[in-house]
């Protein structure tokens with residue numbers, strides 16, 4: 834997928850992604866942290882893409898759901 838993901842997509846994918854790794858441990862301990870979940874806050878997100886190739890499959894599952 835060559836499209837640039839919207840910030841909304843980045844958040845929706847992160848919330849549903851089994852491979853999400855918060856870049857900051859403090860994030861998950863904060864009240865309402867789910868609102869901050871986004872691929873941009875994931876350790877696997879580098880140079881605007883998912884280095885473990887989960888993004889497309891998670892996004893596809895969301896579309897089908």
Ligand code: SF4
Nearest residue numbers: 850852872875883888
């Ligand atoms: S960057 Fe990749 S591993 Fe991290 S939440 Fe997004 S899709 Fe999942």
